[in-house]
Amino acid sequence: MKRRPILIEVDEHGRLVLPPEVARRFGLQKGARLRLEEDENVLRLSRSSASLARVNIEPTNICNLDCRTCMRNVWDEPPGNMSSETFARILEGVRQCDPLPRLFFGGFGEPLSHPRILEMLAAAKALGVTVELITNGILLDERLCRELIALRLDRLWVSLDGATPESYADVRLGAALPQVLANLARLRDLKRQTYSREPRLAIAFVAMRRNIAQLPEILRIGRSLGAEGYSISNVLPHTPELQEEILYRRALYIADMTVSEYQPLVSLPRVDINDQTTEGLINLLKGYGVFQLAGQEVSPGYDRCPFIEKGSLSIRWDGSVAPCLPLLHDHESYLDDRLRRSHAFFIGNINQRGLLEIWNDPAYVALRERLLGFDFSPCTGCNSCEMADANLEDCFGNVQPACGGCLWAQGFIQCP
Numbered sequence: 002m003k004r005r006p007i008l009i010e011v012d013e014h015g016r017l018v019l020p021p022e023v024a025r026r027f028g029l030q031k032g033a034r035l036r037l038e039e040d041e042n043v044l045r046l047s048r049s050s051a052s053l054a055r056v057n058i059e060p061t062n063i064c065n066l067d068c069r070t071c072m073r074n075v076w077d078e079p080p081g082n083m084s085s086e087t088f089a090r091i092l093e094g095v096r097q098c099d100p101l102p103r104l105f106f107g108g109f110g111e112p113l114s115h116p117r118i119l120e121m122l123a124a125a126k127a128l129g130v131t132v133e134l135i136t137n138g139i140l141l142d143e144r145l146c147r148e149l150i151a152l153r154l155d156r157l158w159v160s161l162d163g164a165t166p167e168s169y170a171d172v173r174l175g176a177a178l179p180q181v182l183a184n185l186a187r188l189r190d191l192k193r194q195t196y197s198r199e200p201r202l203a204i205a206f207v208a209m210r211r212n213i214a215q216l217p218e219i220l221r222i223g224r225s226l227g228a229e230g231y232s233i234s235n236v237l238p239h240t241p242e243l244q245e246e247i248l249y250r251r252a253l254y255i256a257d258m259t260v261s262e263y264q265p266l267v268s269l270p271r272v273d274i275n276d277q278t279t280e281g282l283i284n285l286l287k288g289y290g291v292f293q294l295a296g297q298e299v300s301p302g303y304d305r306c307p308f309i310e311k312g313s314l315s316i317r318w319d320g321s322v323a324p325c326l327p328l329l330h331d332h333e334s335y336l337d338d339r340l341r342r343s344h345a346f347f348i349g350n351i352n353q354r355g356l357l358e359i360w361n362d363p364a365y366v367a368l369r370e371r372l373l374g375f376d377f378s379p380c381t382g383c384n385s386c387e388m389a390d391a392n393l394e395d396c397f398g399n400v401q402p403a404c405g406g407c408l409w410a411q412g413f414i415q416c417p
Contacts, residue, residue, distance in 0.1 A: 026100060028052020028312065036305070036373050047310050050369040053098055053360050054312030057326055058091060059083070059108025060115040061318055066137055069172060070162070070207050072109050072332045075239040082115050087320040087352055092124055094356020103131035107158075107416070108317070109330060113140040119148050131155045135205060135417060139177050141184035146191050154200035158232070158417045159185060162207050164218035172212060185226045192227070203230035205417050209246035232417040237334050237408060244335040249413050253337055254382050268293040304375040306410050314360065320352040321345075322359050324368065326416055327409060328402060336384055336406050342391040346402045372404065380406035 010018045019029060028049035029035070036047035048054065061082045064073065095102060104125050106112045113136050115121070125132045135158035149157065159181070163169030169178035185202065192198065204223045206216065216233070223231060238244040267285065269292060272278055308315070308325035316322050317329045328346045335341065348368070349359035359365065378388070378395035384406070388395050395403040408414045 028054070034370055034373060036310075047305075047373070048312050050309060050312075050373050051366075052312045053102050053314065053357075054100075055103050055105060055314075056091065056095065056356075057105045057107060057313055057315040058088075059110065059316065059318050059329060060088075060106055060112045060118060060121060061110040062108065062330075063114055064109075064111040064137075065114055065139060066111070066177075068162075069240075070209075070236050070243065072237070072239060072330060075333045076330055078330060081318045083121075083318040083320075085117065087318075088121055088124070090320070090351045091316060091356065092128065094351065095125075095128060095130065097355070097357050101128065101130045102312070103133065103155075105313075105417075106132070106134040108315070108326065110318070111137055111140070113145065119145075119152070122149075122152050122154060126152055126154070133158065133417070134200075135160065137177075138181040138184055141181075141188060143187060143191075146184070146188045149188075149200050150191055150195055150197050153197070156203055156230075157188075157200040158203045158205050160205045160207075161219055161222070162209075163212055164215040164222060168212055168215055172207070172209075182222065182226070189227045201230075202226060202228045203232065203417065204228050205232045205234070207234050207236050208248055209236045209243070210248060211246060213248060232415060234415045235408070235413045237414050239332065239334050241335070244338070250337065252413070253384075253411075266293065269295070271295045303411055304377075305412075306372040306375065306404065306407075307415060308409070309369055309372045314348075316351055320350045321347045322349045322351055322356075323347050324365075324372070324402070325409070327407065334408075336381065336389060336408075339384055339389055341389065341406055344392060344401060346392075368402075371399075375404070375410065377403060377405035381408065381411045 007020060007023060009020070012018050024030070028051050030049070030051060033049035033051045035049050038045045062073070062078065063080045063082065064071070067074075095104070106118070106122070112118055112134050122132060122134065132154055133156040134154060138159045138161075161169070161181070162172040163178060166178045188202070202223075204219065206219055208216065220231065235249055236243055236246055238247055271294070272282075274282070306325070314322055314324060315326045315329055321329070323329050323346055327343060331345050332343050333340060334343065348362065348365045351359070376397065377399055378397045380389045380395060380403075383389070386396065388403075389406055392403050392406065393401045395405050399405075404410055409416075
């Protein structure tokens with residue numbers, strides 16, 4: 002559905018006047034701070050850092066697969082499921098939010114393996130919020146498909162990293178692709194039989210050297226299953242083996258994608274992607290220019306925290322609250338050739354403090370504003386001193402979390 006533009010006015014004092022429903026939805030209240038970016042003809046405003054718009058919930062850190070790409074391969078943490086008491090505390094906090102945030106069930110385990118996941122989803126939907134869940138799709142049997150349809154889960158994300166049984170098993174370390182595709186085909190057919198559009202299907206794909214050529218086939222499979230969206234991310238290399246799989250080694254050292262003599266602006270029209278245009282467009286992209294498409298700049302995604310821009314926080318299975326998904330667990334990964342240790346960072350625990358109490362804590366408000374401005378050392382592009390070995394401090398004087406080496410903030414890794 003095409004979104005119609007919203008016309009706003011400038012009052013006699015030169016202030017922008019927004020429709021009240023828009024201001025409320027984006028948390029634009031008195032005193033709110035926003036990120037403003039300007040292009041030649043456009044001003045872009047981010048969501049207010051004061052507005053809680055999304056809660057990421059990790060129901061469990063237990064999984065039925067052992068994927069080579071998973072953070073769980075490089076941590077030493079006990080397994081655990083979120084308790085009913087902890088989840089009730091989350092819902093209690095969500096009820097107090099205005100407007101209500103969306104809830105995303107994910108994290109670093111398989112949500113459908115939680116023994117009470119259907120009860121959790123039903124309780125979340127009863128609040129009237131938008132609810133999403135990500136899964137590897139193996140546990141989507143007929144009973145579960147019918148339950149998700151009856152609950153009217155808003156969106157179901159399914160991870161697919163290979164288009165053939167062999168390539169899927171190469172990443173997911175389990176020969177389950179035929180089963181996953183059969184489960185999704187059943188979900189599609191049951192939705193048709195019940196005249197239901199929910200849950201809307203979306204596909205998450207982790208791109209590597211070994212599987213990037215299969216992305217077009219992943220898109221084709223998704224269309225056949227009724228997928229309405231795709232999220233494509235680079236791999237976060239937790240091991241030396243994955244370090245050889247990254248697709249962004251050169252891009253790590255391009256520190257600023259602004260228009261300059263080194264990064265020219267390339268304005269593209271809308272164009273068909275076919276045999277005649279593909280080679281030229283690919284060669285153009287290799288130049289690392291700054292691009293406009295039909296007059297709209299394609300955002301480079303540099304020095305901006307996607308979790309802050311979504312107005313989100315993340316809650317681990319034990320109730321620990323972090324600013325983002327990557328800070329839920331200690332883990333290691335490679336920043337080019339340097340092994341980097343990311344230490345978990347928490348701003349509270351939902352079992353001890355209310356959700357809005359944690360969200361409005363002055364120290365957390367200050368952290369969100371710092372992330373909005375993103376005044377951190379450029380560890381991703383520099384990566385030349387021992388401070389880049391961890392997220393504990395940087396040469397600008399920032400202490401944990403020092404986010405200059407975060408690949409999410411530099412647009413390389415993304416979550417649905």
